[in-house]
Ligand SMILES: Nc1nc2c(ncn2[C@@H]2O[C@H](COP(=O)(O)OP(=O)(O)OP(=O)(O)O)[C@@H](O)[C@H]2O)c(=O)[nH]1
């Protein structure tokens with residue numbers, strides 16, 4: 001894993017309870033392991049200030065990442081402000097769209113000085129209507145801008161469940177997310 005040359009980036013995933021953060025973290029680790037086992041550590045739970053946080057590390061050509069999965073919104077709220085991060089992944093469920101907790105995550109990210117966000121539309125497999133996906137994506141982009149995250153921020157459509165199943169429609173969504181992290185953060 002270690003590559004002293006690579007810049008180190010801590011990247012928390014954020015968003016409402018149940019939006020799919022832990023499933024995405026698992027799918028991401030699984031997909032990295034399947035491609036190149038030496039580039040990723042197994043997800044594990046660590047205690048930070050008495051709270052459980054899921055973490056794993058992985059390496060791309062660009063950086064060494066520590067990906068952080070907060071157990072719930074309260075842990076997100078308490079820990080986000082306390083550690084500097086390279087950027088965040090903000091999940092919005094394609095099924096549910098923006099909810100109040102999405103705004104709370106955006107507000108926290110802004111206040112904690114999270115410099116950039118990559119948007120993720122999660123659970124895209126659960127929505128058949130492409131216009132619905134467009135609408136949720138548009139709303140997410142609009143909301144990110146409201147919190148001064150630029151219009152050009154990437155938004156990636158993901159089905160962590162589909163990727164884990166090996167569904168060909170979703171095979172590429174996790175590599176696309178990694179590319180977005182590499183290029184945007
Ligand atoms: N259809 C579908 N369901 C998903 C997907 N990802 C997660 N889910 C389901 O959504 C529910 C919540 O997923 P989690 O990954 O636990 O969500 P979370 O954001 O970690 O939730 P908290 O830790 O409670 O904040 C579970 O029932 C998952 O099976 C997906 O890609 N597609």
Ligand SMILES: [Mg+2]
Pocket residue numbers: 021022023069070071072
């Ligand atoms: Mg979780």
